[in-house]
Amino acid sequence: MIYFDHAATTPVRPEVLEAMLPYFTEKFGNPSSVYKLAQANKKAIDDARATVAKILGAQPNEIYFTSGGTEADNWALKGMAEALRKQGNHLITTKIEHHAVLHTCEDLEKHGFEVTYLDVDENGLVTPEQVEKAIKKETILISIMYANNEIGTIMPIAEIGKIARKHGVIFHTDAVQAVGQLRIDVNRDQIDLLSLSGHKFYGPKGVGALYVRRGLPLPSLLHGGGQERRRRAGTENVPGIVGMAKALELAYQDLEAKTAKIQALRDYMIEGIYQRIPHCRLNGHRTLRLPNNVNFSFAFVEGESLLLLLDMEGIAASSGSACTSGSLDPSHVLLAIGLPHELAHGSLRLTLGEDNTREEVDLLLEKLPLFVQRMREMSPLYEDYLKQNSSAELQK
Amino acid sequence: MIYFDHAATTPVRPEVLEAMLPYFTEKFGNPSSVYKLAQANKKAIDDARATVAKILGAQPNEIYFTSGGTEADNWALKGMAEALRKQGNHLITTKIEHHAVLHTCEDLEKHGFEVTYLDVDENGLVTPEQVEKAIKKETILISIMYANNEIGTIMPIAEIGKIARKHGVIFHTDAVQAVGQLRIDVNRDQIDLLSLSGHKFYGPKGVGALYVRRGLPLPSLLHGGGQERRRRAGTENVPGIVGMAKALELAYQDLEAKTAKIQALRDYMIEGIYQRIPHCRLNGHRTLRLPNNVNFSFAFVEGESLLLLLDMEGIAASSGSACTSGSLDPSHVLLAIGLPHELAHGSLRLTLGEDNTREEVDLLLEKLPLFVQRMREMSPLYEDYLKQNSSAELQK
Amino acid sequence: MYSEKVINCFMNPQNVGEIPDADGVGTVGNPRCGDIMKIYLKIKDNIIEDAKFKTFGCGAAVATSTMLTQMIKGKTIDEAMKITNQDVAKALDGLPPIKMHCSLLAEEGLKAALWDYAQKNQLTIEGLEPPESSEDEEHAHSEAAE
Amino acid sequence: MYSEKVINCFMNPQNVGEIPDADGVGTVGNPRCGDIMKIYLKIKDNIIEDAKFKTFGCGAAVATSTMLTQMIKGKTIDEAMKITNQDVAKALDGLPPIKMHCSLLAEEGLKAALWDYAQKNQLTIEGLEPPESSEDEEHAHSEAAE
Ligand SMILES: Cc1ncc(COP(=O)(O)O)c(C=O)c1O
Numbered sequence A, B: 001m002i003y004f005d006h007a008a009t010t011p012v013r014p015e016v017l018e019a020m021l022p023y024f025t026e027k028f029g030n031p032s033s034v035y036k037l038a039q040a041n042k043k044a045i046d047d048a049r050a051t052v053a054k055i056l057g058a059q060p061n062e063i064y065f066t067s068g069g070t071e072a073d074n075w076a077l078k079g080m081a082e083a084l085r086k087q088g089n090h091l092i093t094t095k096i097e098h099h100a101v102l103h104t105c106e107d108l109e110k111h112g113f114e115v116t117y118l119d120v121d122e123n124g125l126v127t128p129e130q131v132e133k134a135i136k137k138e139t140i141l142i143s144i145m146y147a148n149n150e151i152g153t154i155m156p157i158a159e160i161g162k163i164a165r166k167h168g169v170i171f172h173t174d175a176v177q178a179v180g181q182l183r184i185d186v187n188r189d190q191i192d193l194l195s196l197s198g199h200k201f202y203g204p205k206g207v208g209a210l211y212v213r214r215g216l217p218l219p220s221l222l223h224g225g226g227q228e229r230r231r232r233a234g235t236e237n238v239p240g241i242v243g244m245a246k247a248l249e250l251a252y253q254d255l256e257a258k259t260a261k262i263q264a265l266r267d268y269m270i271e272g273i274y275q276r277i278p279h280c281r282l283n284g285h286r287t288l289r290l291p292n293n294v295n296f297s298f299a300f301v302e303g304e305s306l307l308l309l310l311d312m313e314g315i316a317a318s319s320g321s322a323c324t325s326g327s328l329d330p331s332h333v334l335l336a337i338g339l340p341h342e343l344a345h346g347s348l349r350l351t352l353g354e355d356n357t358r359e360e361v362d363l364l365l366e367k368l369p370l371f372v373q374r375m376r377e378m379s380p381l382y383e384d385y386l387k388q389n390s391s392a393e394l395q396k
Numbered sequence C, D: 001m002y003s004e005k006v007i008n009c010f011m012n013p014q015n016v017g018e019i020p021d022a023d024g025v026g027t028v029g030n031p032r033c034g035d036i037m038k039i040y041l042k043i044k045d046n047i048i049e050d051a052k053f054k055t056f057g058c059g060a061a062v063a064t065s066t067m068l069t070q071m072i073k074g075k076t077i078d079e080a081m082k083i084t085n086q087d088v089a090k091a092l093d094g095l096p097p098i099k100m101h102c103s104l105l106a107e108e109g110l111k112a113a114l115w116d117y118a119q120k121n122q123l124t125i126e127g128l129e130p131p132e133s134s135e136d137e138e139h140a141h142s143e144a145a146e
């Protein structure tokens, strides 16, 4: 199989699994217990916390483990909204956030909060000026993703952080797609809260983390036992936490070398598609882009049918966000960057990983043009287009 | 090591880990994706859902996977409270619920809900009559645990379910300790919502489930992608879900035989302690009791010091709930059944598992009396007691 | 997600193309919604002698187009009129709930083509109603919610 | 959770017991809170010649009792008065935050015993204040929150 869907999820690395395994069986104790078996697990969690903290430039006691990116996003937004309600009821985000942020914002709107959803340009960018303009005295939280999961555009996070700090507004970033690919420093970027998710960087599913700047009055989202310094209840997912930390550590070993390789492959794929397939466009910013992200729209073709054809060749890809495939609506991200509906429906996302090879990309570049052509020949929209063009020719 | 803390957590069974392993590596796809790799995972989740449903007597589409028992409890309570707020603002629970329920109730109180915390008798029981009396027209939810995690008392759930149904009030039960030990049927017991947690029955940590009776208007707690039929967002913890279902299946194979064995060991331990140690009492109901639970209070002795001494002998046990060890207050459960503070501080919980042997219990019965005596000799309370008694003797 | 039949009908679509001298042509769907289906019919003596389609859409849309055109070929108009979207979905061994609208599209496409035929030949076909204009049709998307 | 030193002091407690003819005895803590410490002192020429304890409490309570009694033996009253709970905790290679109150208890226990000694001998010890009655003391439990 050729796997080009690393933005949806990644396999757990063998080293990561190996680090996790003892915590399922011999080292299975509940970290809250007093005896040695359990205390060793408490230490494993503390070590994992230190690892995560170090990579983000944070302190260990600013890291809270969660069940994933979704919980981290929900917690950051709902928690800060609840904590700061007395100060104001206004939040700022963008139109291209992940649903974990957008649907949470919609839920907050139902509870009396007002949310500004900033437009993005044709490349998926917001400008720091837009953010600054949107701030008003009721603004309590800015939540803007580090990098977009569909089109890979990287936001000007440090500049936004600066503006947030200047205006005394708390700044959350959903860094689920950025962590493991970009070097992040919560102090450099002046980030107050940051979400990440283990399975996006060769760690396990079902575990994530929220960075919470020291001193923030974030209340619990999940109430119960005293775990995570009384802020996130629930028996700790020890193997998951250990695995995520291990995966993060591996991801940032030789990051630059790995990134350079993946990015070269990405650019090779982009060029190859442009050369071989007419009527297509690259979605997302050409350079302010995650090293592993390729996203194209092909006119006259619907995306899912391409996915099926690719799947038959053993190539796994995605059309828009994997997490939204329960819906028929075209991706909100692609609409927000100005694509007409039919082009948004015709999008294909290919996200690379450390193990992808040039040969695999070559196979894609061989097959994809055939599949696009095949679907176009079946498409009444392409038929119309050809007729219009030939009648235009005739009229010349 | 002798592990007597199965109520805190259990090791993952080898068969369970084996079932999970492929989903970390080869079968790692995101179940929301279209291609085969991912669709196989979707099927694995569906199969797991069917397994869990069958064991609870529920339908598969009534089962929602969560990150554990805590999330399930939070979701059930906050979700139903939000959904039914227009109908009323009153909830009924007991004083001996797990903190995942109690602290969630306290959070609801901050948000305008009123909660009745029912007293329990000296054995930890509420009566159906108490529940019925507490119902008023504003009552929207009853949440009463199936069995208590500290003292093992099993509540009259079917009778409470009947009363809840009769009055048209939704009934949630935290069955985290009961699942895997007792046969549960949500229809027989007229349960509307039920929480469970994988790591309590030899499944993995960080995964649980909430049973939600079909038709209940439970809104999401975690917003985001369309997973779990749009009710619980977040990329599914596929290995965790598969492992939990496998563990549940194994738990209910030959349940009665296993239970009989564990229960015999429990009774042997209880008798042994009674015979060997003066000034002690069994906490919890003598017969309406989880088959694996032993909980004693030893006068004049503090519980944690016993845990440390046992730990030095390689015996793992707990003093009160493992999840509350972040706190110094004596267990709310032991106070609720009427223990004075000093006895509550002197409690020891020993919870058995499938693999415990009579030899292990014999070792405990050999060591524990020595340890209790050792701590008593160090205790100023015991000194006072002896002085009072000897002066009482003298006065005779 | 898809049955083998759906995948088969998608991978080996039948009846793709146009009928230049079609007796009835119907277009339904809307690019906004991600699927458009165009059905061509050749009708003689009340019998559908040939049927072809062009479809812009997902795997299910292509598969239902194939299945529908297969099912109606050789049938009388009355017989074809009795084919419902459920029949098409059933013939495909079922469709995921979220994709049932594709089978509806197929049924509507057939009816639009028959309507076109009836209009051209000034006939009335029992039970046949004028299709809604596909351009402003905003067919409600049934989300995957239960 | 506990340092090796704490565990050692708990497993091999020193100075457990009573001093029948003690010159000063102090009891602090409260069974409600889960720990009671009773300190016995034998004092001669301003020097603590012997110290013993009885403690009802957790591992940290026993360990701090051991450590405190070890630390004060042979010291003058003034020297002993300078020992703070931080010193005791430090000598144990630290205590978990949630257990710091045990070291406070040890300090208070010592002071209560010295107060008793001062009262009995009508002395004033500089810096020594009367202990609060341990019975109605509800010493605030510092929870593990940051
Ligand atoms: C940008 C972004 N945020 C949040 C999430 C949610 O993470 P998870 O599904 O692990 O909860 C995802 C991925 O699914 C994502 O790509």
Ligand SMILES: Cc1ncc(COP(=O)(O)O)c(C=O)c1O
Pocket (backbone or CB within 6 Å): A224, A233, A234, A235, A236, B067, B068, B069, B070, B071, B073, B098, B100, B145, B147, B148, B149, B174, B175, B176, B177, B197, B198, B199, B206, B208, B323
């Ligand atoms: C009765 C009860 N409810 C809820 C929980 C919480 O489950 P978890 O820690 O898996 O979230 C536990 C155990 O910790 C429990 O014993």
